[in-house]
Amino acid sequence: MTAHDQETSRTDQQVVDRLVPVWLQEMERHDADAARRARAHWDSGTLPEETARDLTTWVTARVTDTGFNEDEGPDVSGPARITPADKESVHRWLAARGHRI
Template structure:
């Protein structure tokens, strides 16, 4: 069982989600406007659907930019927001607490 499945989200988890969801929605808008519209509506209504939740979980995992690698050990991931492994866990915890499998 992953750590995010065992722990309740904290207020700081919600702050991370609030910071990263707009970045996710903007990126989704560029690639799939319909999916972004559905996700944005769900986010505003507090009812992020299962497919949207899974997309957010996958996105935050793929966008981790603080990998603890240095220049000699691996590439730096570029992106519009700094996303740490702890941020990823915060989003996953928050999603799990909302009843989404992560």
């Protein structure tokens, strides 16, 4: 692993650590049981494929820094700013752990 790869891995981990709590909190509002299961998997360091797909879909849907203006849309409101680079970090992080993105 090169120094660049290590830095990317560290950065990706930081992004995931910042966004997963937001994802779990949002999930809890919609499906408390699913949120509890996902949190248990997260806390144990394991994410089943279905949970990883849910995270992938969520982060993709929540990208808020799109370059669109108010007239062009989309308006994705949420408690965290999520950039396209953040989305890519989450995707890389999941792929590095063997999940299909």
